[in-house]
Amino acid sequence: MRRLIRWFALGATATLAACGGGADLGAPSVHDTSGARGSLVYNPPLRITYMDAAEFTARMQGSVSGKSLLQVAGAPRCGVQFHYIEYGTVGGAAEPTTASGALMLPTGTDPACAGPRPIVLYAHGTTTEKAYNIADITDPARPGASEGSLIAAMYAAQGFVVVAPNYAGYDSSPLPYHPYLNAEQQSSDMVDALTAARKALKDLGTTDSGKLFITGYSQGGHVAMATHRALQSAGQTVTASAPMSGPYALGTFGDAVYYGNVNLGATLFTPLLSTSYQKAYGNIYSKTTDLYEAAYAEGIDTLLPARTGMAELFSQGKLPQTALFSSTPPIPSMAAITPPTAPAEQAPLFALGFGANHLVSNAARLAYLQDAMANPDGVVPAVTTGAPAAAPGHPLRQAFRKNDMRNWTPQRPMLLCGGRADPTVFYSLNTQVMQGFWSAPSPAAAAAGRVSVLDVDSAPGANDPFAPVKMGFASAKAAMAAAGGANAVVQSYHGTLVPPFCNAAARAYFQQVLASGA
């Protein structure tokens, strides 16, 4: 009898051992842990969701912002598969890391959606939220969802494959900071996302037509331009690009801010920039109080990107809302720029940048300005050469110069889009400075017709191909003014009003380049 029991127990054990337990994934999946630049960590990548054209349309019609996006972007022609990619890339000091992003694929039987598709490589705008994920549009409240929906509607639903990195330092990336406006890192990040995405395409049944368009907004405008430059210098294909509302002429822009032309959002951009450049170049400060007021200095180098929202950062006193500089001039002779009172229409904006609980110490501002006066930029404070300062001595100014875009000339079509009254990234100091830099008689002048510039906040001209965009922007701006007054227009100008119209213009521009076969 005892033997029988033993047999039974043994039998059970044997059954367990012999039947091949474990998990079966039901399909092959490759996990690339090499960490190499451009490696695709999981292939196939995760598919987050899918919408056919009708469902995407219905989704947009379900919200006020969606309805207005639908008006600008047009009805979706294609369904969209939303994939999440993770890829190997580098940090600001060339340290290996990984980052994540979106790969959006157009689907459907419409000729605009099937067959080999062009790729739009999109660079997103500044975000302070670590959890930013442009691929996750499943909940409109999540950071990244609205920009993800915008580019899906604008490009993927009209037949473009979209590759949009979240950037190193965001979402699941292990990098503990973000290499903000580091042209070399950010262009590498973009190229690595593109390389990884192309590896995924094969198994997802989408063919790359070989046409590559690069665009991006705000920070992403700078990144898009840097990526165009990097691919061009590497001898790789760029079909066309459309940097939008970006801080391209960083040297000029940085000097303008320190001269008192404080932009909206400066208290967020400053820590993002200083941390990024400190990590890359190591010489921005030896301790954070070299740059910041003591009230904010502690922990500011690890503050952004943050797990909390902007409102919490302000309410917890981690950052001042608008006061970048002290209202007391660093030295008496700088009273006229503390704050500046001209031009009159911008004076109220600049005034916001000065206050009691300010972020940057007067000593730091003074040191910056003394170098700016000794080694002036070619645009600020006075237009001279239009070029960046030849030999800045201040480490932050050296970093700006290193990441300034005034050192190359595009050989493929480029549209620079923005709005002239942008209070966050000044149009005249960035878009128009680049326009001047690439126009005769500048030695860096681009071939005729190669660089186009669009100010969405201007009156349509005769036979203006961008007339619908300009009229659409004007009516959106008027509606905003009617609803919330002039202040609402200022607050929403850069982040809400301009992006859909510049993206619509960029798409039209790309489609025109495709149609011309150039």
Next chain:
Amino acid sequence: MKNMHSLVCAAVLLAPCGAAMAQQYFVRVGGAHISPNSTATDAVGPMVPPPPSGIGMKVQSASTLFVSVARAINDNLEVEFAGGYPPTHASTADLAPHLPAHVLAYQGLTLAKVRQIAPTVFLNYKFGAPTDRWRPSVGIGINYTNFDKRTSTVAGNALNGGPTHISMSDSWGLAAQVGLSYRIDERWTIHGGLTTARVKTRLTATTAGVARTMDIRFRPAVFTLTAGYAF
């Protein structure tokens, strides 16, 4: 003291106990039908709709070969070790109606196949005397459930967004059963039983490195019909 002795016997399961009592073993072999009566929390994790995500699963019924071995402690008490051939259950999509059409298209489809090994030890009380023709019984016990084989299906991979690795935690819980046996002769009985147990597991579905979880609770109804043989 006798009770104490019985408990010790129960504790050491099938090890032989004091020689003074009636020694008898029963082997029961037959069929089992398992209705898992599962309820699952909505899936949570990165890149699923916000809570409540409305994405759940139902574990479907399965039938299998049932085997148990019991040892009498006295005329009314026995310790039973129940097992059998591990059944494989289909797990189907249980989706909230608010989800978009392309997700609802998976409603009811099999997302995963899950094989479970669920050995259970019971202490059974059998009413009446060993010679009675009909003997009802009740039992309580301990169930251990291990989901040893988990296979994501084509539909499961499509809904999860790619090839998906499924893991399910082991479960320990109380079990109970009622039964009725019909005595054919000294050796043979026919036994019918209804067993349940508290089983819960955390299911983790990992797709391209992204893990989503749901907690599944089972209140299974296991119907068994067996032929018993006494030694």
